[in-house]
Amino acid sequence: MLELHGVTAGYGDTTVLWDVSLRVGRGEAxxxxxxxxxxxxxxxxAIMGLNPARGGRIVFKxxxxxxxxxxxxxxxxxxxxxxxxxxxxxxxxxxxxxxPFVNKQRDRARWPEQLERxxxxxxxxxxxxxxxxxxxxGGEQQMLGIGRALVGGDELLVLDEPTExxxxxxxxxxxxxxxxxxxxxxxxxLVEQNVQTAxxxxxRAYVLEKGRVTHASSTTDLRQDxxxxxxxxxxxx
Amino acid sequence: xxxxxxxxNGLTIGAIYILLASELTIVFGxxxxxxxxxxxxxxxxxxxxxxxxxxxxxxxTIVAVFVVTALLGLGLEVTGVRPLVRWRRPGTQVLVLxxxxxxxxxxxxxxxxxxxxxxxxxxxxxxxxxxxxxxxYPKYWLFVMAFTAIFMAALAxxxxxxxxxxxxxxxxxxxxxxxxxxxxxxxxxxxxxxxGSGVAGIAGVLAGPILxxxxxxxxxxxxxxxxxxxxxxxxxxxxxxxxxxxxGLVNAFGVAYLxxxxxxxxxxxxxxxxxxxxxxxxxxxxxxxx
Numbered sequence: 001m002l003e004l005h006g007v008t009a010g011y012g013d014t015t016v017l018w019d020v021s022l023r024v025g026r027g028e029a030x031x032x033x034x035x036x037x038x039x040x041x042x043x044x045x046a047i048m049g050l051n052p053a054r055g056g057r058i059v060f061k062x063x064x065x066x067x068x069x070x071x072x073x074x075x076x077x078x079x080x081x082x083x084x085x086x087x088x089x090x091x092x093x094x095x096x097x098x099x100p101f102v103n104k105q106r107d108r109a110r111w112p113e114q115l116e117r118x119x120x121x122x123x124x125x126x127x128x129x130x131x132x133x134x135x136x137x138g139g140e141q142q143m144l145g146i147g148r149a150l151v152g153g154d155e156l157l158v159l160d161e162p163t164e165x166x167x168x169x170x171x172x173x174x175x176x177x178x179x180x181x182x183x184x185x186x187x188x189x190l191v192e193q194n195v196q197t198a199x200x201x202x203x204r205a206y207v208l209e210k211g212r213v214t215h216a217s218s219t220t221d222l223r224q225d226x227x228x229x230x231x232x233x234x235x236x237x
Numbered sequence: 238x239x240x241x242x243x244x245x246n247g248l249t250i251g252a253i254y255i256l257l258a259s260e261l262t263i264v265f266g267x268x269x270x271x272x273x274x275x276x277x278x279x280x281x282x283x284x285x286x287x288x289x290x291x292x293x294x295x296x297x298t299i300v301a302v303f304v305v306t307a308l309l310g311l312g313l314e315v316t317g318v319r320p321l322v323r324w325r326r327p328g329t330q331v332l333v334l335x336x337x338x339x340x341x342x343x344x345x346x347x348x349x350x351x352x353x354x355x356x357x358x359x360x361x362x363x364x365x366x367x368x369x370x371x372x373x374y375p376k377y378w379l380f381v382m383a384f385t386a387i388f389m390a391a392l393a394x395x396x397x398x399x400x401x402x403x404x405x406x407x408x409x410x411x412x413x414x415x416x417x418x419x420x421x422x423x424x425x426x427x428x429x430x431x432x433g434s435g436v437a438g439i440a441g442v443l444a445g446p447i448l449x450x451x452x453x454x455x456x457x458x459x460x461x462x463x464x465x466x467x468x469x470x471x472x473x474x475x476x477x478x479x480x481x482x483x484x485g486l487v488n489a490f491g492v493a494y495l496x497x498x499x500x501x502x503x504x505x506x507x508x509x510x511x512x513x514x515x516x517x518x519x520x521x522x523x524x525x526x527x
Contacts, residue, residue, distance in 0.1 A: 048417045074419040082417065088410045095403050102400050103419030152419060 001026045001156055001187050002047070007056035009046040016042040018211045019056070024156070029178075029188040031198035031219065034208035035234055040191040041083050043208065044160050047189075048080050049073045060156070075104055079149030083160040083191075085141040087148075089134030093125055096133050096144055097151050104152035118147040121177050139170035146177065156187045163197050175200045195233055199223055207232050241372060243489045249378040249447065251485020252385035256440040257458070258465040258477045259392065260433030266409040266472035267426050268322055274313060274335035275462070276455030277342040278306040278434040282441025283450040284350050287357045295360035302442050303435040310434020313338060314427045323423075339455055347452040357445030381443050388436075389478060396474070405429060409472065461488075461504060468508045470521025479519055483507065 002024040010016040045051040049070040119126035122143040163171045192198040207215035289298045359377045366373040396402040407415040469476025488500035
């Protein structure tokens with residue numbers, strides 16, 4: 001469904017990603033792991049066209065999206081939840097959800113149904129519909145960030161550290177939601193620093209180091225590889 | 238009693254400032270650019286009104302001027318501003334581009350309508366005075382105030398209640414993320430620029446019978462508009478209303494009780510005094526339209 005072929009990308013004069021290739025098949029959940037500053041977020045931003053790839057090719061559902069502007073990439077069917085949610089803080093929960101919906105869905109009559117899908121996953125958002133997004137707790141903000149990626153009726157969800165900085169109970173709620181989404185047939189590309197979250201959701205993982213993919217395997221294999229976990233990801237063996 | 242008269246004068250001038258400044262502040266909020274050519278549409282509106290009004294009447298003049306200036310604004314945005322923004326060259330280069338457009342337009346206006354200041358006619362039906370207690374006040378000036386009040390109320394509703402308004406807000410808040418949510422920001426930015434140019438044209442039609450119409454009016458007013466925008470706080474519509482009225486009043490009282498140029502001097506003094514205490518202006522908050 002999504003393929004990166006030798007993608008190079010960066011900010012200004014700095015190149016952050018070197019020759020990154022990866023594949024996410026339909027219905028798969030794939031994690032992108034790595035320590036801080038290794039290029040995980042940049043990879044997602046390159047996919048979304050926010051940091052356009054300088055070299056290589058990005059293909060989504062048989063369309064070459066490498067040179068497309070972000071809004072066209074999003075409209076092809078990618079739901080994006082950026083790092084730290086990045087909600088529109090002075091707008092309400094409903095307005096935040098409304099933005100991707102009106103941009104991506106031709107049929108406005110599907111609004112109640114799309115909302116219901118989000119609220120079923122995150123009942124707490126239903127209680128906070130008219131609250132300003134900026135007034136939500138950290139966990140609720142991440143939930144709304146994921147909700148925003150869902151209402152467009154997309155098939156691929158691209159999620160950037162949806163559990164970052166959250167309390168363990170909230171992390172559990174979000175991990176449960178991500179597993180539900182996967183079981184509903186969504187394709188997921190998940191960036192995580194928290195390896196346990198990634199293991200709980202994804203069946204395959206790529207490890208990024210200094211902007212290059214240095215390891216690719218199933219999460220079951222990766223889980224056993226204590227040496228690699230310790231060395232590359234800083235997880236205590 | 239003359240004080241009350243000056244308050245009314247200040248409100249009328251302030252109304253024109255508000256119409257014009259609201260667009261400047263919205264475009265800045267969306268694209269981070271300063272559009273020096275904004276005054277051109279205002280000037281063009283005033284001149285077109287002088288030519289059109291005797292032939293097609295006031296209401297049609299307003300419509301025609303809106304259409305013409307909005308289309309010209311669209312042309313400027315799509316051919317000039319948008320490429321600069323896309324090449325990540327906004328800021329100074331847009332400023333220089335729009336300054337150039339304004340200089341050319343001002344010279345062309347001189348060629349087309351002559352260098353002599355003119356005053357356009359008060360529309361039939363809005364001539365004469367209304368008695369407000371002991372004061373007799375021109376009906377047309379009251380009309381300008383009412384027009385602006387209704388327009389700003391409609392704008393506020395559009396911003397907070399319509400889908401387009403919410404998309405516009407999301408672009409102002411975080412253009413990048415909004416586009417990653419599927420918002421066609423380039424198209425919406427063009428639309429807003431065009432609508433704003435159209436409103437500037439209407440402001441020119443309205444201002445014609447009140448302020449004089451001359452080929453450098455697009456620059457003279459612009460300076461005061463920047464004062465209004467900065468004093469109100471960039472990106473704040475409420476700020477525009479408050480500072481527009483404030484600067485209108487300062488101007489009216491300055492002109493009435495001091496000298497003709499005192500209005501501008503006082504306006505700057507007020508702006509500087511406010512910025513010392515509130516560097517973001519009266520209602521300024523980074524990256525928000527409200």
